[in-house]
Amino acid sequence: MTKRFPESGATTAEPALEPLLTELARSVRGNGHVAASDGASRIPARFARTVPLGLPELAEQQVVRHFTHLAQLNYSVDTGFYPLGSCTMKYNPKINDRVAGLPGFADMHPLQPDADTQGALRLIYELERLLGGITGFPAISLQPAAGAHAEFTAILMFKAYHAARGDTKRRRVIVPDSAHGTNPSSAAMCGFEVTTVRSDARGNVDLAALEDTLGDDVVGMMLTNPNTLGLFEERLEEVIAAVHRHGGLMYGDGANMNALLGIARPGDLGFDVIHLNLHKTFSTPHGAGGPGAGPVCANDKLAPFLPVPFVVRDGDTYRLSEDRPQSVGRVRAFHGNYGVLVRAYTYIRNLGEEGLRACGEDAILAANYLLSRLRGAYDLAYDRPCMHEFVLTAAAQKKAGASALDIAKALIDEGFHPPTVYFPLIVPEALMIEPTETEPKETLDAFADALVRIADRVKTDPAAVHDAPRNAPLRRLDEVAAARRPRLHWRA
Numbered sequence: 330m331t332k333r334f335p336e337s338g339a340t341t342a343e344p345a346l347e348p349l350l351t352e353l354a355r356s357v358r359g360n361g362h363v364a365a366s367d368g369a370s371r372i373p374a375r376f377a378r379t380v381p382l383g384l385p386e387l388a389e390q391q392v393v394r395h396f397t398h399l400a401q402l403n404y405s406v407d408t409g410f411y412p413l414g415s416c417t418m419k420y421n422p423k424i425n426d427r428v429a430g431l432p433g434f435a436d437m438h439p440l441q442p443d444a445d446t447q448g449a450l451r452l453i454y455e456l457e458r459l460l461g462g463i464t465g466f467p468a469i470s471l472q473p474a475a476g477a478h479a480e481f482t483a484i485l486m487f488k489a490y491h492a493a494r495g496d497t498k499r500r501r502v503i504v505p506d507s508a509h510g511t512n513p514s515s516a517a518m519c520g521f522e523v524t525t526v527r528s529d530a531r532g533n534v535d536l537a538a539l540e541d542t543l544g545d546d547v548v549g550m551m552l553t554n555p556n557t558l559g560l561f562e563e564r565l566e567e568v569i570a571a572v573h574r575h576g577g578l579m580y581g582d583g584a585n586m587n588a589l590l591g592i593a594r595p596g597d598l599g600f601d602v603i604h605l606n607l608h609k610t611f612s613t614p615h616g617a618g619g620p621g622a623g624p625v626c627a628n629d630k631l632a633p634f635l636p637v638p639f640v641v642r643d644g645d646t647y648r649l650s651e652d653r654p655q656s657v658g659r660v661r662a663f664h665g666n667y668g669v670l671v672r673a674y675t676y677i678r679n680l681g682e683e684g685l686r687a688c689g690e691d692a693i694l695a696a697n698y699l700l701s702r703l704r705g706a707y708d709l710a711y712d713r714p715c716m717h718e719f720v721l722t723a724a725a726q727k728k729a730g731a732s733a734l735d736i737a738k739a740l741i742d743e744g745f746h747p748p749t750v751y752f753p754l755i756v757p758e759a760l761m762i763e764p765t766e767t768e769p770k771e772t773l774d775a776f777a778d779a780l781v782r783i784a785d786r787v788k789t790d791p792a793a794v795h796d797a798p799r800n801a802p803l804r805r806l807d808e809v810a811a812a813r814r815p816r817l818h819w820r821a
């Protein structure tokens with residue numbers, strides 16, 4: 330078999346992977362399973378191709394086996410535990426996919442008239458209200474296609490809000506040093522400067538540092554709660570009050586809503602706007618850039634600036650409206666990522682209020698259980714009870730000869746997807762673990778056992794940990810080359 334990535338920079342011999350279809354085709358060209366197309370004859374001569382298209386010729390079963398082999402190389406939530414911190418890789422009930430695949434939803438055309446799509450519009454209308462109940466906000470847009478897209482939309486709304494009041498001197502958005510990278514990026518994409526504020530010794534926003542930087546040039550602040558250290562901001566009310574005192578707006582990054590489900594509502598906590606990640610908290614399969622949805626939830630002050638279109642209800646009928654004169658406009662075509670909305674609706678209706686609260690509570694319980702199992706083997710970045718995730722530091726292990734990256738690779742040999750590493754940036758050798766509410770205790774124990782085993786191995790034989798993974802289809806790739814010199818297409 331052909332080596333798949335000859336330039337990957339892998340340091341040791343690796344097992345052969347699946348060849349490309351073009352490589353496979355060389356040995357089977359003209360086997361008769363694919364009939365030569367006579368379509369060319371019906372195409373006017375001046376449009377006809379003069380050189381062959383160069384598609385590989387393959388038998389059907391070769392194509393099926395090729396893609397099945399590739400799929401078997403994947404690790405997914407459906408094949409094992411996936412504790413990727415800040416990503417909420419929970420198990421997604423299959424009924425969500427069944428419902429999203431119903432012909433009435435899946436075969437709808439985005440240009441169908443409202444009269445033909447009443448059920449679909451009603452689902453949007455009701456999902457907005459369900460999410461409003463969960464988050465404590467009166468107005469919601471389901472348009473943005475991801476978390477980062479929602480952040481961008483909300484910061485545009487901040488800009489529009491200040492502009493509508495004739496306040497154009499505000500230039501700065503404040504972001505804590507623990508924030509997800511999309512926060513400063515979204516602020517910068519809207520043309521604002523980013524001011525970073527540090528975290529204090531307990532992992533909260535440093536209130537004194539925040540007060541120092543606040544002024545009448547501040548657009549607002551973007552805050553994640555629980556923050557990306559998995560900690561609840563202990564002085565949240567004071568932080569929000571300080572920003573508001575200076576005329577700034579408060580943005581809540583709600584991608585971590587899994588910890589708050591049914592327990593606390595960001596709208597009640599004083600945020601002006603938040604976003605949700607339906608593909609994380611509300612159970613759509615994600616990763617590898619799959620479709621998402623990032624609803625923006627706004628209080629009365631910011632509601633007039635939400636994107637269009639939105640669904641209005643007149644008696645028993647539903648229609649799309651653009652009647653929102655101060656809106657930031659359209660941020661996406663048509664109805665948003667509709668299939669993701671159907672999954673979220675199904676998920677919420679299936680669980681009900683009690684079920685959602687149980688999710689939040691179990692997510693927190695699972696994280697604290699794992700934390701307690703790992704506390705002796707690894708140092709904690711901040712030694713506090715956590716919310717839905719927690720951050721370990723492998724700084725001591727690094728001194729002994731195996732870094733956070735090595736430990737992550739060793740976990741692959743143990744049969745687990747690694748946690749998030751080297752994020753948040755303020756924790757050296759970070760291992761960020763989010764178990765979610767969907768795993769049984771047996772899985773959590775097996776994972777903890779594996780991490781403890783690795784910590785023990787670091788003490789006795791760090792070189793072995795540094796040499797992992799040994800059992801993966803590929804071992805260590807040249808990540809710099811993958812980013813800087815990606816080979817994205819085949820050349821003869």
Ligand SMILES: *Cc1c(COP(=O)(O)O)cnc(C)c1O
Pocket residue numbers: 415416475476477478509511512553557582584585606621623
């Ligand atoms: C995932 C995440 C985002 C970005 O969401 P995308 O849908 O990937 O764009 C933003 N903030 C936090 C805290 C996240 O975990």
